[in-house]
Amino acid sequence: MLFKRRETESFGQKVRIWLWPRRSISRSLRYFAKRILRLKATPHAVAAGVAAGVFASFFPIGIHFVIAAIVSWLIAGNMVAAALGTTLGNPLTVPVLWGASYETGKLILHENAGGPPAHLGAMLHDLSFAELWNPILKPMAIGAVPLGLAAGLLAYGVTRWGMTVFREQRRKRLAERAGGHPALGTGGKIGSASR
Secondary structure, three states: OOOOOOOOOOOOHHHHHHHOOOOOOOHHHHHHHHHHHHOOOOOHHHHHHHHHHHHHHHOOOHHHHHHHHHHHOOOOHHHHHHHHHHHHHOOHHHHHHHHHHHHHHHHHHHOOOOOOOOHHHHHHHOOOOOHHHHHHHHHHHHHHHHHHHHHHHHHHHHHHHHHHHHHHHHHHHHHHHHHHOOOOOOOOOOOOOOO
């Protein structure tokens, strides 16, 4: 193969790269930001899509894309931006997001400050949804709503502001290129040669 690696990566190396990219997390974040800013949609649609994705990341069930798509459709958001917004719920952040949702849900439900039930491992092994609902999933789902709304509103504001600034700067750059090109005159036509 033309672009095949000389040395194949081990499973451990693939997992490490999946959790921590080769070129750093900040570069990956800049890449996602550029992908969002360059979407061909209105600033509201892009910001609403990102907000829907961020909102969906707080929920305990692993169907974030479905939740993000439904919420994005309801608020006239961009589906691609919603999918990109769900990247907030990644393997590094999910324990924090779900833990915060669980604790917030317990506060809202006025439950005692005890941890998860002692037989949680057995319930997870049996995948008994009915047994998991009251002690785990119900507080997480209820706690996810206010946290997701707050994070989604913040993401909407930041994304909408970023889209507006990015597009304004891009418009100015394109105007400068069109007006300041050496082969173009002030009217934007090719200058005539002196006779």
